Amino acid sequence: MGSNEEVGTVKLRNVFVEAPPDIEYRYGPGDEAIVRLELFSEADDPATLVSVRTDLAQRVEMIADPDCDGERERVSSIVVPPEGAVNEPGSPHSAYHLRIVDFRREVLAGTTVPLVFTFRDAGEVTVDAMVEAGDDGDVPPPRADCPKKGERRGPRTPR
Numbered sequence: 279m280g281s282n283e284e285v286g287t288v289k290l291r292n293v294f295v296e297a298p299p300d301i302e303y304r305y306g307p308g309d310e311a312i313v314r315l316e317l318f319s320e321a322d323d324p325a326t327l328v329s330v331r332t333d334l335a336q337r338v339e340m341i342a343d344p345d346c347d348g349e350r351e352r353v354s355s356i357v358v359p360p361e362g363a364v365n366e367p368g369s370p371h372s373a374y375h376l377r378i379v380d381f382r383r384e385v386l387a388g389t390t391v392p393l394v395f396t397f398r399d400a401g402e403v404t405v406d407a408m409v410e411a412g413d414d415g416d417v418p419p420p421r422a423d424c425p426k427k428g429e430r431r432g433p434r435t436p437r
Contacts, residue, residue, distance in 0.1 A: 280314070281390075281407055286400030287321035288358060293405045295378070295391050297412040303387035305409070311385075313338070313376035313393065313407060317356070317364040325358040326398040334391055336380035343373040355398075387411035 280294035293315040298305050305311050319325040330338040342353045356374050358364050364374055378391065385391060390406040 279408075279410075281405050283395075283403045283405045285395070285397060285403035286325070287319055288325045288397055288400045289318040289320070290395060290403065290405055291316040291318065293393065293407045295385075295407050295409040297410040298387055299412075303411055305381050305385045307381055307383055309381050311378040311381070311391075311409070313378060313391075315365060315374075315376065317358045319358040319360060319362055322360050324360050325400055327356040327358070327395060328354075328398050329396045330376055331394050331396075332378065332391055334382055334385060335378045336382070338393065339377045339379060341375050341377050385409060 280292035281290075282292070283290045293313065296312040296314065297303075298309075298311070313330075317325075317327065327340065330340065332338055340353050340356050341350050342356070343350045353374075356364060376393075387409050388411055390408050393405050393407050394402060395405060396402045
């Protein structure tokens with residue numbers, strides 16, 4: 279459903295912008311949007327996402343809930359564990375997403391937002407992330423970023 283790209287040993291999978299909340303199927307200037315993604319590393323060392331940007335907005339923030347307590351916070355990087363994954367279903371490293379802040383112009387559902395991902399050591403890659411539409415039948419299932427109460431969780435991802 280989302281866009282896929284690779285840079286070095288890092289794979290970006292299922293990158294998409296959540297559907298706009300209004301009935302007009304658009305984000306307007308000043309609006310914010312959530313970006314969902316999965317990250318995979320095929321390396322023996324961790325891969326670190328150090329920044330994400332787009333020309334369509336003031337900034338893109340990396341957001342985490344490392345304790346899975348509902349308290350989301352802005353982080354300066356996201357570490358993809360060696361030969362591991364971030365946000366893969368069932369992964370202990372699954373409490374991350376991006377927030378696009380302050381769109382500069384109107385962005386319609388069904389169009390794409392070019393996001394530039396920069397990884398320490400792996401380099402840079404641009405992903406054209408589709409903006410999902412709310413009721414077109416191609417909507418992702420609700421995210422369960424953290425394990426449900428009583429489920430075991432793996433080690434905490436370093437920031």
